[in-house]
Amino acid sequence: MQWRSTWLLWILLMLLPFFVSAEWLELSEEAESLFPSATRMKASSDHLPITEVYQLDQPIGYVFETDDLTDFPGFSGETINLRVGLDTEGRIVGLAVLRHHEPIFLHGLGEGALTDFIDQYQGLSLKQQVFVGSNQQRIASDKVTYFDGVTKATVSVLVVHDTILSAARKVAQTRLTGFGSATKARLNTELYTQKTLNELLLDGALLQWTLSDEQAAILFDRDLNLLRDARDDENNDWPFIDLSVAVLNSPTIGVNVLGEAEYLRIMEALAPGDIAVLVGSSGGYQLVADDFVRGSTPARFSLMQDGSPLVLRDSDLFHIAPPSFASPLLDFDQVYIFTFSDQSGFDPAEPITVGMRVQLKKNFLEFESVEAATQYVLPEHLLVAVEPPKPPLPLWQRLWIDRQLEIAILGVYLLALTAIFTFQHRLSAYGHYLHPVRWGALAFVVLFIGFYAQGQLSVVNIYTFLLSLWQGFDITVFLLDPILFVLWIYVFVSLFLWGRGLFCGWLCPFGAMQEAVAVLAEKLRIRQWQINETLHSRLIYLKYVILLVLVSTAFYSLSLAETMAEVEPFKTAVTLVFDRSIPFVAYAVLLLVLSARVHKAYCRYLCPLGAGLAVLGRFRLFSWLTRRKECGSPCRLCEKSCGIHAIAKSGEIDYNECIQCMECAVIITDKNRCVAERYGKRNRSVSKIKTVDVTG
Template identity: 70%
Template sequence: MRWRSALILWLLLMLLPFLSMASVWLEVSEEAASLFPSATRMKASEDALPVTEIYQLDQPIGYVFETDNLTNFPGFSGDTINLRVGLDTEGRIVGLLLLGHHEPIFLHGLGEKPLLDFIGQYQGLSLKQQVLVGSDQQRIASDDIAYFDGVTKATVSVMVVHDTIIAAARKVAQSRLSGFGTATQAILNTESYRPKTLADLRREGLLFKWQMGNEEAETALNTSPDGISEAREDNAGEDVPFLDLTFAVLNPPLIGKNLLGEEEYARIMATLEPGEVAVLVGSRGGYQHVAEDFVAGTIPQRLTLKQEASPLALRDADLFHAQPPAFSVALKPFERTHIFTFSDQSGFDPSLPITVGINVQVKKNFLESETIAVSTDYSLPKSVQTPVEPPEKPLPLWQRIWLDRTIEISVLATYLILLTGAFVFQHRLAKFGRYLTTVRLLSLCFVILFIGFYAQGQLSVVNIYTLVLSLWQGFDITVFLLDPMLFILWIYVCFSLYLWGRGLFCGWLCPFGAMQELVATAAEKLRVRQWKVDELLHSRLIYLKYFVLLLLVGTAFYSLSLAETMAEIEPFKTAVTLMFERSVPFVIYAVLLLLISAKIHKAYCRYLCPLGAGLAVLGRLRIFSWLTRRNECGRPCRLCEKHCGINAIKKSGAIDYNECVQCFACLAIINDNTRCVADKYGKRRRKTRASGEAIPVAICDPTDNNQQGPSEI
């Protein structure tokens, strides 16, 4: 027996390094749970983007990130304002938490409450909406515009908070979600310069002009000439366009220096923060880009800039408060001129079209008015763009995960190949039944330590109704490929179900089942007296797990969150995934089930396990029923029945494959001439039939391997 103990010790030492390594899946933290109450698990991003991906079952539902890891907007103190943000898969901010700041106005003046109140306004904001902070102008009713109250005396700080939240969230959205843009393909060329005339600027598209006459405005705004007249802010005749707007991105000297002159261009560029983009907007005509009561230094209410439907956060730079700009080219003066800025961290890409929009307030009747947005697209010419070397297209996330877990996959595949061989050649290997106890013990340790604790390969009923819902709502295999261990195990189990039934998984691949069996083995060695479940009660209790399965699957169609909570009837998450590092009630439940298994062999598997029930249903379609049976099994010999701890052998000697875990104990007995006495019973049967005597029924002592014959009842 020493060599067996040494072999087990060697296996444990070999598996020890695996136990020290972290799994890809993490328990949902309290912070993540507060942002995503329905979250069931999470994991760190597999690429360079520092975000945590949040899942409900196998479905991604959002992302949690810290803004300091994605942006760098110094506040009034010179330090950034760091927040934890939750973003769902629709591009909506679901929650925010202030982690740290050093803004003097809040630390030593107003207190933190105004800052927290301001931040709280962003909860529920869609990144598709334009945000106007502290606008003193008349507010326009529009689903695309969100108005947030600012904080008096803290304008700089709150605008830094705004830029930080929007820029960080948009960066995550661009990386993870569709419809929010992609990686930047170009940056503004701030080096090249050649003198240009006004005609050159316009001809080459360096200066964008947008005009809309009255008739065109009537069509775009779906209103009458009277409506246009009401909307106009001047008394000029119809010869003056309703909208006459000029737009220019100033950072490229090819535009800014030619338009403003060298001295003015240098002055404006010197005022910009690193990464800020300045755009000049001037307007004439009947409707201006800002209202007459526009407050300098605030966010424009009428003017919007977007790229791929995501707004660029504009802010008035207030650079012309002393005097109107002097253009170096013969540009006709504008009625209103402003320079607005936004950060390139907001996802600005010069290679993409810029959607320039104007919100126009049109009267519907004497009492009501509505805001209608009109827009046009402007593309910057190639001459002011510097292409960004495109990064190599990364492999899909699931492929990267599979490559990272090559060793684990190889170890699991080796075990599955050996397991398959054992089942295929079970009759040939049965003559080596004396080694079954050792092999079984090694297998149970491997399943618990490697498949369970390290590889996190515990299958669950949750996977079943995740698959059912996926088939119901639209199957996407990539969701399941994100966890290679579970994917491989499920494919293998589905294959094996139709060959040998549920027994292969329940007996040789389930970590919690292995835990129960090891506890039962230890209890047997310690001579713990077993509880004998009444046969009638047992025959009824085995159907309880099918009821649990139906209840869970049915609930999943009603409420996935409720079904996930009810799935805690499975102790797998506590005992295997979290290795008992969980709150006390869950640990007590899992430990209690293991303790019960010391008295009733694998009680949870037999009576409660909904996963086992689901596999048993599919296992009814199995092709093979290979466990050897003899005519003498059941009557008169019941040795195998007494050795079957899970009560899967009927009194008739037949195997109940819906309950059998195929531990091969009966196969080892029936092929061991020193233990199986069926031949002796066969000879006695023939003698008793010849003499007409009653045939005795054997009640064999499972612990007596040298028993020579039956006792009678």
Template identity: 45%
Template sequence: MAGRLLLIILMAFPLSGHTAEVPQETKEVIQALFPSATVIEDKLPDFPVYPVYQLQELLGYAYVSTDFTKLQGFAGKPITMMIGLDTKGRFTGVKVLHHHEPVFLHGLGEAPLTEFVNQYEGSALTEQIIVQASSRSARSNTGDQVYFDGVSKATVSVLIINDTILSSALQVARNKLEGFTQAAPTQARQDFYEPLNWQQMLERGYINKVIISSDEVEANLGRPLSDYPMDLEPEPGEPFTELYYAYMNSPMVGRNLLGDQAYASFLERLNDQGKVMLLMSRGVFQHVSPDFVPGSTPSRTGLNQGQLAIELRDLNWLETGQTLAAPGAPVMDAMNLFRVGGNAGFNPGSEASFHLDVALPRNHLITDNARFTMPVAFADELFETVEVQADPRQNREPVWVGLWKERGWQIALLVAALSILTVFFARQKTLTRHPKLVHRFRWGFLFFTVFFIGFYAQGQLSVVNIYTLFLALWDGFSLNVFLLDPVIFILWMYTFATLFIWGRGLFCGWLCPFGALQEMASWLGRKLGLRQIKIPERLHRQLILLKYPILLTLVGTAFYSLTLAEQLAEVEPFKTSITLHFVRYWPFVAYAAILLVIGMFVHKFYCRYLCPLGAGLAVLGRFRLFSWLDRVKRCGQPCQHCKNECGINAIRKDGRVDYDECIQCLECVVILRDQNQCVDAIVRNKQQQKQARILATDATPRQTSAAH
């Protein structure tokens, strides 16, 4: 009886003096993260975490992510999560409390988001978590790298979530967990340099060297190298591998290894954004595998400091066949510059260790593994202590930089396409003399816009981007939010610049994936012989005003309720058709499909009358510097040919072009340049022919008279 009473007392009063009541809703969330918890204390007054106990035993801590980091999501607002971390630095779970990510709220749904964050349960800060959109959750052979499925179509959101979880957990671990505390931070001495040769740098400990022999590898594997199909037996007296590593932020190391000019370029490129190690190897087994992808994380090599796995990511800054500048330096078989740190940070003057993993397949079913761990022990005189405690989130590569690197080829292709489009528009007066060229180029570019920019690269601009910008200006502008999606960012910059040159039409007529899809629907309607409906002029002029109050309503609502604004933004069918490829709840699919069907009868119905994005661009487009579409005297008086051929009805009866509605299809310019279509040209040609006949008639009597 006494034992039971004691148990009840212990459950009610853990060994802590802080026992304020936790709100019931919060307690339920934390209980789900720590199922065995018997006591959940209120948030600590000096550090915003909730201690969690089972009786008197501390299980770990729960905390709200926004108490530690306010990294903005794709919608411009932080993603708020409750995160559980046990006393060994393992995640007990992650629960999303609140977010505004459009792709999950009104697109893919919450299930993929929940599945993504559930992957953290059981993983630890001692592992390197790598988010890859193309891979399923997996663990490397050595257990240090964990690969998470990154949810296709939501890459930006999940990378932000990953960065938020890891950076906040690291702060909690270093403040509350044993073994994660950080030694006094150090940095490379920038005034410490003298010219040295290779041997001097090795002797002074500025470069670390490790030799692994074949005997060591065979002893670790438990069998001779001859048992493996790979040819990895070195020549007699040669090592299995000879590994070197050096800290390049130190001028003593970097200047001697790269040379003064190359090191200056290195520092300029690094721009004080990170810490860099140079790894070099010789022998039959290098520190990177033959199939290593430049710019990625190595699978053979890892770095640890304390209990944390430190991220290594190749910078791909060295030239093929590059040699070292230090006199006497040997020729290396492999050499890479790796940015080190990631969320965990890296203290170069503190204890750390490298490991080299040797994985040798005996056959297609069995692979033997051996790990060799080497201390990182650079000379103390290379470093100085930093007085202010370093924040591991400082001086590391921003999230958006990695995203731009991953999408490098997409960025290059998009920039090339935009450059070609710019040249085409700048020379439109010359090129429109060739109607077939213009039509083929336009349709080719529309297909590029739909299938590459839209379906593949997910580059559909949206009115959501507009009110995200307004909210960012209201709450405190950060360019990092807009840099998270390179394709969207480049398109917005290009669109904004061209608004002042050509107006809204360049984007709406050439770069909007849903607009291009409507164009294709209209073409299909005509090919099927469907009756094309012409909206009466008076009604058309009234309907085109509809999109402006829709825009104002969306932007105004965003300041009142971002959630409501995101729901109202479904007036745009872009997410359903372009982002989600019509794989969505049926009312959204029906809405997008109906708009396309209407477009088969009424040319670009949605663009003309409902699109709030088009309305916003039209407002800015009024400040354009030029009116590129030439008009001539007979345009509208009496000629109506261009007006009749303008599918979007952007030409008025008097011949003026309504640039607020024009999509810059250039059809009117083609007509104007075509001697067989333009009435003005036809009339002028007839007048010239008539004048020529008159002159010829007048000349005939004179010639006859002269003959007599």
């Protein structure tokens, strides 16, 4: 009856993982295709709706859906939702359309045209400026790239473009360095102060930038005649570059530059969230070339913040009414209003880099591109400070807070385990409680530590630690998983007290699974295979060879070492609860089935983690398990009862193989089972009899 209850518990044990969850998620096919070296992933622990992808404990990228981060309606009026992969260098590593309702692709050009368009973003750095479908003369530059548009689908592809870059930049700003941060201010669109043109120029609200031919030649380090050949106007009396730039959304700038009526017309024409920038040019090198198409992105002019381009679009607001200005001093050869979305991460409190890209003709066949830039800093009185968000706690601290209940439960178990091992000599006298306590502990290890808290230690953790020591130790990498951190600290200390056995016998989920299979096999009267003593003594060193190969490989190729670490069935059996492809599941199941014939065969002969722990366990301070002079000869009961085969015929315990199940500790204190006790009783009885006979 007792064994039936035990196995009912283990049936529940094997079913429960399908109803529990864990912080780490199964690596999806989409994430694996975007990041081939990924080993696991998890949802972001803050407000940002993204999935973080890891190689071991190192973040290597992020996967997100654009609908969670942006809201750009397409031609259909609905957003176009894409899945995007972004690596930790700010490069787009892959995209896929999840949902759209664009008629031109659904009922006209077909889905292939949309797929071909978004495929161009593969490998794009967010530091690059992108021109979509531009018919302008293409200026070669490392910072500029040109993508083919889709004929008859201009609106749709531009919405896709804005959606991709705005969503990716939001992720980059919150997760990566060098891409800006949370905005510190917003434009004050209610305050109006009447100012003259000179006053606007003096306080920086209006930028006026001039560059003579001579200054440009020095800046670009080019011959003066080469610069003059590049001019669009042959009048050398005009500056090479002469630009005026004004952010119009602020009434103090917009009304004073345009006049109230024109300002209101421009603002009403903008889409919600659009920032309008007026740019006027009177220089010899014009703002846009003759082949510029209204409504597109300028190839020569750019605005950037924190090294990332703001996605400009010509608003084409002067196709009906010509530009008009409140001041007659504002007179330009070219005037355009460019817009970009505030969803792009624009921060008016940060300097805006205004750039002009100049194409110089080296000879009849070759051209080269050079760039000039200046800073446009809006005055503080035109801004409204945005209350900065409270600096978030470091990620590792947030993770510890989120998992404090799990940590507390684990802590209670570890305290209990410490008490058991500390007082094992006294507790072994109550041997009839050993099996219930042990089975309860192993059930807890599999259910809570393994399936729920994902606390299965792995040889991969050893890679991480050794590589960290080699490349520069950073403890925060290890603090990102509080359960693993607590377990590793505890196991490390315990190695120097009791050796390898405490982890392998009381904290390893897969080891507990094997033990369950072995007990079930015993109940079903499945006979164990007897491993030849000589063969056993050689096979136990196999796990050390595996450990050495894996650790050596990690220093050569971490990805290869991770692949080879699949010799551990832990990810399949514990982390993913057998929800994996057939070869991995078959391997894990085979090892468990083998345990029915060879008790904990994987632990004894193959486990590189156990080998690594045994190496440190050699430096333990104590050999706690009691031995007597009768152990081995004449008594061999402990040896026969040791399923792990860690007791030699001489009665000595091999602590490098022992899993501290305490079976031998109970036997040696049991007066009814220990042969040494029975021999002792017999000798004492014989001694008494002889004493009586002599007296008589």
